[in-house]
Amino acid sequence: MEHLIILPVLLPLFTGVALLLLARGSRSLRRWVSVLAATVLVPITLALLLQGLEGPARVYALGGWSPPFGIVLVLDGLAGVMLALTAVLALPALLYACRGDDARGPNFHALFQFQLMGLNGAFLTGDIFNLFVFFEVLLIASYGLLLHGGGSRRTRAGLHYVVLNLVGSSLFLLALGLLYGTAGTLNMADLALAVREASGDEAVLLRAAALVLLVVFGLKAALLPLYFWLPAAYSAASAPVAALFAVMTKVGVYAILRVYSLIFGAQAGELAHVAIPWLWPVALATLLLGGLGALTALRLSATVAWLVIMSVGTLLAGVSLATAAATAAVIYYLVHSTLAVAALFLIADLVAHGRGDKGDRLTAGSPPHHRMMVGALYLLGAMALVGLPPLSGFVGKVALMQAAPPAAGGGAFWVLLLLGGFFALIALSRAGSTLFWRPQHQPSNEPMDPLRLGVTLILPALMVALSAWADTVLRAGERVAAQLHAPDRYIEAVLGSAEGRTK
């Protein structure tokens, strides 16, 4: 059972390699292999989630090299939540892709598995250079997935996405060079100890490294000056890929949460909370502009892409409050917003399929097939994403607002969060009324794919479950937050285990 921690990295890796070897084989075989691997990943990550929530952090020394010298994988509550969320999201996205989106190129499934490997590795690693490597793995897989199927819209959006992320990778390496040159270590727990003792010139260099890292993670998460690539890229990608990408921006949020609580958190001496004075205003502005952007979108998928930006702003504003209560609410909202956004990307594709040439453009045209069914799904997804009661978005927003009392400077957050929700409500209800209530022609004759509809039902069902068991999830969030706000235990788990674990 000790080796369970590394399975979320190894399983997609070996599946991906096997799928590359099967690239000339039959497509249905590739589908079965890929879906099987993604299905097996769900119970594994759920088991890891339970282990992670139990605490203390579990450490897996790769190759038996003891930390801080070797690379370690660390499983704590946050890593567990992100792993389980990714696996639960990946399965419906993959099943949806098996209904035709994967047929436009031979290597869709291999790329999908490598993407999962990069994501899982990034969540598990306890070494910051290894984090860079897993970022590159997930990025190069995402370049392939984004461009999968071709077309000039995808190529244009893909070029921006690739070039920006390459610059981001360069900045990441610069920050790592600064960190290693100053602190002399890349293990995150060891780095946290080194940062606590830094003073004078060293502290200045470490501050520079911390802020360069914030730019890198801000680019991944799509923070204010760095989000312009996102609406084009996400709305150009095929629906299952966009649904999987819902968790990509959350990788940036995860990295910010990890690095600025563990390494540059409250105990970091001179560098305590170094990112927060920057993160707080930028996150609030991102929240507002994401909402405004949603009003300008001309396609349903672009509206949803702007709402991704809004959710990132909301999450990072919560992160920069830096209290345990706020972090717990952030965990809940993170799970909710990822599922809600992914659901809406799939629903947008269902709508587009029934409308012929019009696709998901927000103009009057023939109504989508199964107007009542798809419409009800859309209503459910939109209500959850906007944050109307009784669904999970409402619970998440209330928890966030309770964590930021206006008396303690949360007033601006309250105003912007409610205003952003209002903009999202206008954007989604305008889109919905255009798509479902202004039919000009008869529905097209192309039949609706029942399996696509069935798979799309999974995500809204998960959101309903997330609302019904909100208390359980919020409690789990509190545990994760308690772990994150006590970095000493994480450090002890990693460095204290140096003797016992070597084999």
Add this chain to the structure above:
Amino acid sequence: MELLLAVMIGTLTATGVYLLLRARTFPVVMGLTLLGYAVNLFLFVSGRLVVGEPPVIGASENPSDPLPQALVLTAIVIGFGMIAFVVVLALRARGELHSDHVDGHGEDH
């Protein structure tokens, strides 16, 4: 030696950033490459400059640090792969969008 390297890294970075800000794909790719070189050099010297000493403790009084050498190898490999990818993508964009402007349409259109 330190000054020479610092000037070199600075020049490479400045040139790389300048080329990145041009709006044509070829200069952008060149800019990414130069920026990659600058970053690799920077990463290499983060283990301090030691000339002519092996990275083995005990073999010399002042051994060089092996870790940045390993890091920079990783970074070079990843950087190479990424540049190859972006070259292919730029060629495809040139073919599909009929322009080498990064937005797919230049001012001459």
